[in-house]
Amino acid sequence: MATDARALQFAYWVPNVSGGLVISRIPQRTHWDLAYNQALARIAEQAGFSYGLSQIRFTAGYGAEYQHEPVAFSQALLAATTRLKLIAAILPGPWTPAVVAKQLATIDQISGGRIAINIVSGWFRSEFHAIGEPWLEHDERYRRSEEFIRALKGIWTQDGFSFRGDFYRFHDYGLRPGPLQQPHPEIFQGGSSRAARDMAARVSDWYLTNGNTPEGVRVQIEDIRRKSTHRETPVKIGINAFIIARDTEAEAQAVLADILDQADPAAVEAFGREVRQAGLGSPEGEGNWADSSFEDLVQYNDGFRTGLIGTPQHIAERILAFKAVGVDLILAGFLHAQEEVAYFGREVLPRIRALEAAAAHKG
Incomplete structure (x- = not known):
């Protein structure tokens, strides 16, 4: 185990939505049903993951034809x-x-304090229209989400x-x-x-961002840190990262190439049109997906950009570079979830912990 008091934590994307986590026709040994996901949750727990994030989707599209509701799931x-x-994702x-x-108070009591929430302010305008919900402008969606969080905290405390x-x-x-936690x-x-x-900076415990380089995410982290100095507990x-860990670099890069070669162009472009309006809709044009390329969009949340593709040692060292700029958690997606989560826990995570321990000893 790492001796670093700030050991990195790991979460995985729960595949409660069909189609996996890439908009590609490549065969995937990942399934959205309950039995598969319960087995995956046990594998992730054993592998050393702290969290699983259940996704929120109401309607079909971009390969996601079926969706289980995240709180119940x-x-x-x-x-x-x-x-x-x-972590159950919800939409205000x-x-x-x-x-x-x-x-969540009830689930927290039942589970012994193991439920969390991810507030999704909204990116899928067509989905809101389909279910008869008003679609607010970008900053208004975040203003509503902030009120939502303030209300949750008030009710709970x-x-x-x-x-x-x-x-x-x-x-x-x-x-x-009330909740147990x-x-x-x-x-x-x-x-x-x-x-x-x-x-x-004002109200959340955790900030999750799309895939990026260490240098790119550093800018976001520094901005949040400056704006949250008044808080007792740092944000x-x-x-987000899509992890392709293989025994050799060539194997990992071949998997990435296959995913991209078999991408569904029509679905990727349709997804891109939907999400770019959400990202570019921010006044400064810096929202999620604002500058995503076709290749970025093949993985829903720019996961390839994070660069966690290669051998276990390469991925471990790359993850430590994210920790060095202030990242506390890697939210990981995988092609074949059960096998690759187990491989990550067996081959990658011990290397990360060894690097953390070495850095702590040196410090």
Whole structure:
């Protein structure tokens, strides 16, 4: 085990949505059903992962024809594990703070304090239209999400909670029982824009960003750190990555080439049109996917950009470069989830812990 007090943590994308994590026709030994995911959760727990992130999708598209609801699905995975924490993604709009606070408090009690939440401000405009939800402008979505988080925290930590915002209002509301975790379950949020960083600096426990280089994510981290100096607990940082770990560099690069060669051009372009309007919709044009290439978009969250493709030693050293700029968590996607999560735990994670221990000893 690493002696570094700030050991990196690892999360994996739960494949509760069909089609895997790449918009490609390449064969994948990953499935979206419950049995596969319960087995995967146990493998991830054994491999050393701290979290699994259940995705939120309401409608089909871009290869994701089927989608399990993340809160209920997370509870089923918690029932199959003993240590793993599940992060359930939710959308303000379809969900309300009162419903989410009640749901997660109950799941937290049942699971022994192993539920967390990821607030997704919204990127899929067609999905909102399909379910009859208003589509807000970019910064308004983040303003609503911030109110959502403030309401959640208030419900979970205050007796007789009252709140008067532009989107949500509460009047002397009390929740019993509250969550087991104190002061409340961890609150994650995504984004790369100024509005996302500002929100994270004010109210979130974790900031998750799309794939990037160490230099690219350093800029985001430094911005958040400057804006959150008033906080007692620093905002933690996670970055998305698609990991292709193989015994040789040539094998890993061949897998990447196959994924890209078999990409579905029509689906990738349709996905690109949908998400670019979300990223470019930020006033400064720096949101998620604002400058993503075709190759970036083949992996939904720019996971190839992070560069975790190669041998176990290369990946371990690259991950330590992210830690050096302030990253606290790697949110990992895989092609063949069960086998590759196990391989990561067996071949990559021990190397990471050894590098952390060596760095701590040297320091």
